[in-house]
Amino acid sequence: MNMTTIREKSKIFLWICLIGFILSLVGVMGTANGGGFLGGASLTSMFSSNVNSDLYVGRVNDKNISRRAFSIELQNQRNSQNQFQISTSEQYYIGRAWEALIQNTITKNKIDELNLTTQDEELKSYLLNTPPKPLQDFLVQNNIFKTEDDNFDLTSYQNAINKNISWVPDSLINVFTNYEFRLKSNEIPRSKLQHLYSMLSTVSDNEVYEEYNQSNSKCNLDILSIDYKKIPDELIEINEQELENYYEKNLEEKFTIPETVVVDYILFKNITNDDDSLEVLLNEEIREKADDFAFNAREDMLGFESALEVDSLSITGTLELTEKFDNNSGLPISMGYNRSIIRFAFDNRVNTVSDKINTKEGHAVFKISDKKAASFKSYEDSKAEISKIISEELKKDYIFKLINEQNLSWSEIEKSLNPLPPTIASNPFLGETDKIKEFQTNNGLESDGKWGPASQKKYEEIELEKYNKTKLINVSKSEEGPINGSFRSIGKNYQLIGYLSVMKDGDLSNIIESNNKIYQIKLNSISGPNEMIDEEKFKSIRKRLLNSISNSIFNNWIEYCRKNADIVDVRHKSI
Numbered sequence: 001m002n003m004t005t006i007r008e009k010s011k012i013f014l015w016i017c018l019i020g021f022i023l024s025l026v027g028v029m030g031t032a033n034g035g036g037f038l039g040g041a042s043l044t045s046m047f048s049s050n051v052n053s054d055l056y057v058g059r060v061n062d063k064n065i066s067r068r069a070f071s072i073e074l075q076n077q078r079n080s081q082n083q084f085q086i087s088t089s090e091q092y093y094i095g096r097a098w099e100a101l102i103q104n105t106i107t108k109n110k111i112d113e114l115n116l117t118t119q120d121e122e123l124k125s126y127l128l129n130t131p132p133k134p135l136q137d138f139l140v141q142n143n144i145f146k147t148e149d150d151n152f153d154l155t156s157y158q159n160a161i162n163k164n165i166s167w168v169p170d171s172l173i174n175v176f177t178n179y180e181f182r183l184k185s186n187e188i189p190r191s192k193l194q195h196l197y198s199m200l201s202t203v204s205d206n207e208v209y210e211e212y213n214q215s216n217s218k219c220n221l222d223i224l225s226i227d228y229k230k231i232p233d234e235l236i237e238i239n240e241q242e243l244e245n246y247y248e249k250n251l252e253e254k255f256t257i258p259e260t261v262v263v264d265y266i267l268f269k270n271i272t273n274d275d276d277s278l279e280v281l282l283n284e285e286i287r288e289k290a291d292d293f294a295f296n297a298r299e300d301m302l303g304f305e306s307a308l309e310v311d312s313l314s315i316t317g318t319l320e321l322t323e324k325f326d327n328n329s330g331l332p333i334s335m336g337y338n339r340s341i342i343r344f345a346f347d348n349r350v351n352t353v354s355d356k357i358n359t360k361e362g363h364a365v366f367k368i369s370d371k372k373a374a375s376f377k378s379y380e381d382s383k384a385e386i387s388k389i390i391s392e393e394l395k396k397d398y399i400f401k402l403i404n405e406q407n408l409s410w411s412e413i414e415k416s417l418n419p420l421p422p423t424i425a426s427n428p429f430l431g432e433t434d435k436i437k438e439f440q441t442n443n444g445l446e447s448d449g450k451w452g453p454a455s456q457k458k459y460e461e462i463e464l465e466k467y468n469k470t471k472l473i474n475v476s477k478s479e480e481g482p483i484n485g486s487f488r489s490i491g492k493n494y495q496l497i498g499y500l501s502v503m504k505d506g507d508l509s510n511i512i513e514s515n516n517k518i519y520q521i522k523l524n525s526i527s528g529p530n531e532m533i534d535e536e537k538f539k540s541i542r543k544r545l546l547n548s549i550s551n552s553i554f555n556n557w558i559e560y561c562r563k564n565a566d567i568v569d570v571r572h573k574s575i
Contacts, residue, residue: 053573058098060105061566067574073097073104090337091325098571104186106561111189114196118188123180126188128161135179142172197557198550208541209533210501214483216529219500222522223476223489224410228395229516230472231417236394238387246386247379255377260320260330261345262370266293266308267316269362287356290363294356297365304353304367318369321345324572336360339575344368399518403511410520414473424463427451478524490519500526 051059057070074097111117127135136152139145144167145153145160160167168176247255268290271282289311297307308314321330321342329342336359344354345368354366402408408416429435433449440447443458468474476489483500486492490512499509499521509521533541 051568051570053570057569057571057574059566059568060102061109063105063109065101065105070097070101070571070575073101076100089328090339091328094325094571094575098569102562102565102567103558106558106565107190107193111193114193116189116192116196118184118192123184123188124161126183127180128158131157132183142169144169194554197554201546201549201553203542203545203549207545208538211484211541211545212533212537213528214497214501215485217483218527219481219483219485220524220526221479221481221487222524223479223487224413224520224522225474225476225489226399226413226417226518227472227516228399228518229392231395231398233391236391236398238390238394242390243383243386244379246390247382251376255382257375257377258322258324259346259374260322260372261368262318262320262372263345263366264304264315264318264369265364265366266313267359267362267364268293287363290356290365294353294365297353297367299351299353304351316364320372334361335364341366343575396513396518400511403520410473410475414475417472419467419470422463422467424460426456428459483526490514490521493519496521 051064056064056066058065074093077093077096077100131152131154139157140150140152145157147153159165268286271286272279293307293311293313296302296310297304301307302310317332319330319332323329323342323346328337331337331341338357338359341354341357341359341364344352344357344366348368350368350371352368356363356365358364402413402416429439429451431451436451436455437447437449439445439459440449440455443462445454445458474489479487479489481487484492484497487496490496491514493512493514495512495514496509496519499512500523503509503521503523503526505523505525507523509523512519512521
């Protein structure tokens, strides 16, 4: 083969390689329809979504959230616990800290964009003229600017600031320095941003009049409520293909079994004793036993099984742990929530034994016995769950058809779906004195063993109450309230408010879905306010509406940014 022939063939080979390279890029990066060798993920998206979990807990847009920042915010959330959150779990604080960091990142970007940073003079003016209530309380608690009746002395406080009098004790200098920094960098700029958004709110005269009319109107309603989940299964039909389609469509989102780590553990339980001194000694002894076992159970010492035998112990239990925060990550609620247990399980190999780890119940030592890769729940195992989901939707559709397509009256719907009313006996116990006395005693009646009108009335009430609990359909007559009020059967419902605003006497509303029930409303009558609105009420309503709208504008803006932000969450890998 001469050189000319070789050169010609090499050109063909190079073109084949080039075409193959281009096709591979298309395959890797994916097409507009989400194809490609990586399931639609592009190379850029792979690298852009990568967050180093050794350094960061996640990313919000282009801002990486460091582990230190998360740790500080997590402690802030723990410190914010109030009397209503005594039993709040660690998972709650972890979630709150993450959401706070997301919101702070969003607001910080806008604050920087609008140059709303706080100047020193601005901070001084704020602290001088409007000292926050938490600051006042803190000063009073530390006997600073405290009046004889234990209140905050604003005059002395302002006088000290104006005259540059040194009043902060040395022991509290760091506390005040941190507080001023937080005010200057976070709270005041956020307050200014919120004020700017509040200026966007307006309330027209018509909105004030409408609010007044709705609050002072009087409606009389009949309300049909249907608990569609109670509809008998035989009234609907689910085919196998529907179940399979649902499974395939929702496989990754709803039927993924996460990676799990199986651990055996030994728990050295805390001891409680009425004698506090004895309790301390006993628990110190337990702590030493846990330390000794953890040391002996190491692979380079006796090993887990041998240490169990030497100390005459048996495994307390076996857990399947997950890395994410759902369901307490597989830890028993009584044990509390400790991420160091999860990190040990996922960061080490099988047969590794942990050091002693403190839990709510006592000291625990864990051994990794197995690791299970992530998988999918099988179709057969998911079938019952899918069937329940689809059947509820079909039952809802069944009711829609009865009302909208078949145009059945309420009484016809009741008759077709409700069980038959019970036949109530006039004397259910037929002279059985002991049973009559028992019934009377259990229901707060005079226990004379005689079946009279009072006993019969109570019996009928009980039987009707039992029957009403089995009913799918209930019709409540003549419920009254204002247009924007709360009604007994449905509560306060904004869809209902909209319907009542345009309905006339005798009208039927469209179907309303709320609280897993279906409702329809018949308006019997409606009347407006008895008197015209005066100037004082007009101003009061306008102010209330403005405050409500002001808050909602800022919160809705944050929620919008939150939904549209590029958020990467690797907390489960990082903490």
